[in-house]
Amino acid sequence: MEEYNFFPPADTDLDLSFTSTTSATTDRTFASSSARTSLARSSLTLSFNERLSTASTPTGTSSSTLFLRPHRTSDPHWSAIKAVTNLSSDGGLHLHHLKLLRHLGSGNLGRVFLCRLRDYDHANFALKVVDKDLLSSKKLSHVQMEGEILSMLDHPFLPTLYARLEVSHYTCLLIDYCPGGDLHSLLRKQPGNRLPVQAVRFFAAEVLVALEYLHALGIVYRDLKPENVLLREDGHVMLSDFDLCFKADVVPTFECREGPTKRKKRTSCNCLSGRRTRSPEELIMEAEFVAEPNSAFSRSCVGTHEYLAPELVSGNGHGNGVDWWAFGVFIYELLYGTTPFKGWSKESTLRNIASSRNVSFPVAEVEEEGMADARDLIEKLLVKDPRTRLGCARGATDIKRQAFFGGIKWPLIRTYRPPEVRGLTIKKGRSHVSSSHVMHRRRRWWWKGLDYVVKRNSKGYKYNLISNYSNGNYYRYVNSNKARK
Numbered sequence: 001m002e003e004y005n006f007f008p009p010a011d012t013d014l015d016l017s018f019t020s021t022t023s024a025t026t027d028r029t030f031a032s033s034s035a036r037t038s039l040a041r042s043s044l045t046l047s048f049n050e051r052l053s054t055a056s057t058p059t060g061t062s063s064s065t066l067f068l069r070p071h072r073t074s075d076p077h078w079s080a081i082k083a084v085t086n087l088s089s090d091g092g093l094h095l096h097h098l099k100l101l102r103h104l105g106s107g108n109l110g111r112v113f114l115c116r117l118r119d120y121d122h123a124n125f126a127l128k129v130v131d132k133d134l135l136s137s138k139k140l141s142h143v144q145m146e147g148e149i150l151s152m153l154d155h156p157f158l159p160t161l162y163a164r165l166e167v168s169h170y171t172c173l174l175i176d177y178c179p180g181g182d183l184h185s186l187l188r189k190q191p192g193n194r195l196p197v198q199a200v201r202f203f204a205a206e207v208l209v210a211l212e213y214l215h216a217l218g219i220v221y222r223d224l225k226p227e228n229v230l231l232r233e234d235g236h237v238m239l240s241d242f243d244l245c246f247k248a249d250v251v252p253t254f255e256c257r258e259g260p261t262k263r264k265k266r267t268s269c270n271c272l273s274g275r276r277t278r279s280p281e282e283l284i285m286e287a288e289f290v291a292e293p294n295s296a297f298s299r300s301c302v303g304t305h306e307y308l309a310p311e312l313v314s315g316n317g318h319g320n321g322v323d324w325w326a327f328g329v330f331i332y333e334l335l336y337g338t339t340p341f342k343g344w345s346k347e348s349t350l351r352n353i354a355s356s357r358n359v360s361f362p363v364a365e366v367e368e369e370g371m372a373d374a375r376d377l378i379e380k381l382l383v384k385d386p387r388t389r390l391g392c393a394r395g396a397t398d399i400k401r402q403a404f405f406g407g408i409k410w411p412l413i414r415t416y417r418p419p420e421v422r423g424l425t426i427k428k429g430r431s432h433v434s435s436s437h438v439m440h441r442r443r444r445w446w447w448k449g450l451d452y453v454v455k456r457n458s459k460g461y462k463y464n465l466i467s468n469y470s471n472g473n474y475y476r477y478v479n480s481n482k483a484r485k
């Protein structure tokens with residue numbers, strides 16, 4: 001429960017000074033040794049005003065500690081930050097540049113606020129504020145880990161760390177704001193607390209791509225659950241909460257796998273020698289990029305009990321496989337509204353996970369299309385032995401190939417339209433609408449031209465990529481793909 005002594009109206013330009021009591025937001029996450037003991041109503045006073053932030057920012061962010069990201073340089077958030085820091089006397093971003101609007105929530109480590117840059121009303125951010133004086137050394141190491149991981153990320157489904165501010169005994173992380181809430185809340189708004197298969201496929205695919213990226217960096221996430229999947233303004237996902245991650249080495253490899261065997265011969269175009277015929281052997285093996293931290297190893301038992309993998313429960317050490325197990329639980333929860341090994345108590349849940357009992361599914365009289373594929377994927381992910389669990393050896397590469405994700409054009413996933421589900425409002429900011437609208441129109445003309453050329457040059461070929469990309473619509477894509485089967 002939050003109690004504010006003072007909280008200014010959201011749209012005023014006042015400095016914010018308030019006292020709040022933090023409390024646990026959910027009982028799902030725990031660290032093995034310290035089960036949220038310090039969370040019980042720890043009183044915290046923050047004074048975010050000119051005086052404090054300028055007088056006590058010896059380590060305040062300077063321009064060199066802003067986390068510039070190549071993919072985001074044209075993002076309006078960056079433009080706003082650059083404009084502010086250009087005017088700043090020392091070229092840095094300080095707390096007095098930020099206007100706190102409201103409290104978004106509290107977690108294990110600190111509290112999160114919605115904020116804006118003063119004079120830049122279109123750029124909203126989330127500010128995670130951690131009071132280091134209130135944390136144990138173990139939790140401080142989690143804060144450290146979260147900052148470190150965030151500073152490595154540059155991906156559309158992961159938060160961008162715009163700045164890290166060290167002010168007095170506070171660490172403040174400025175990241176993307178997600179106005180859509182989290183997937184857990186969205187799930188609770190659905191009939192039966194479950195999402196339609198198409199929506200699950202969309203969210204699971206985006207989470208998979210985010211996990212793939214984390215694993216390629218050697219990061220094992222360890223806290224996948226719907227609560228940590230936030231929804232951006234455009235309806236796409238953003239994984240949050242990186243304090244339980246651990247880092248390991250990853251050695252990217254090109255691995256060979258069997259390619260299409262049906263086509264015995266195919267004519268391909270070689271720039272130097274013109275047309276040539278590929279031999280059947282060439283078609284059989286395909287090189288695939290795999291970057292999975294499959295030698296990662298940790299002994300610390302962290303996570304959310306319903307999402308813990310058996311090897312985590314047994315405490316004998318675990319690796320990257322815990323994320324793929326959690327991914328199976330995640331898909332199950334989105335489809336069935338509950339987790340697969342949930343018992344009457346935390347202990348019985350953990351016993352169910354550790355037992356030899358395999359995952360079972362509720363029986364439905366009428367089954368939605370795609371449920372059989374979903375069950376097949378879940379069964380392969382919820383294999384108790386990590387050595388034979390899907391994803392553990394070759395990561396997302398193997399998971400993407402499962403029938404449940406059939407038809408998804410992975411490189412285009414960012415352009416898919418999010419599902420229309422109850423409670424998911426997709427806001428379009430003015431700047432976003434205008435620029436994307438223009439881009440969309442330009443792209444449509446471009447694709448139409450290309451579509452015409454391809455149609456002329458290849459008889460009987462299906463043009464689904466082009467026609468569906470121009471729509472940017474995942475559902476149209478999936479449906480036309482089904483029609484082809």
Ligand SMILES: Nc1ncnc2c1ncn2[C@@H]1O[C@H](COP(=O)(O)OP(=O)(O)OP(=O)(O)O)[C@@H](O)[C@H]1O
Pocket residue numbers: 025026029104105106107108109110111112126128175176177178179181182227228230240241243
């Ligand atoms: N970028 C964001 N945009 C919008 N809301 C956010 C953002 N980051 C966090 N929140 C909300 O703020 C609350 C606290 O988040 P925080 O990450 O500190 O803790 P948490 O998710 O509860 O996890 P934990 O306690 O395991 O650290 C959550 O309810 C979350 O939904």
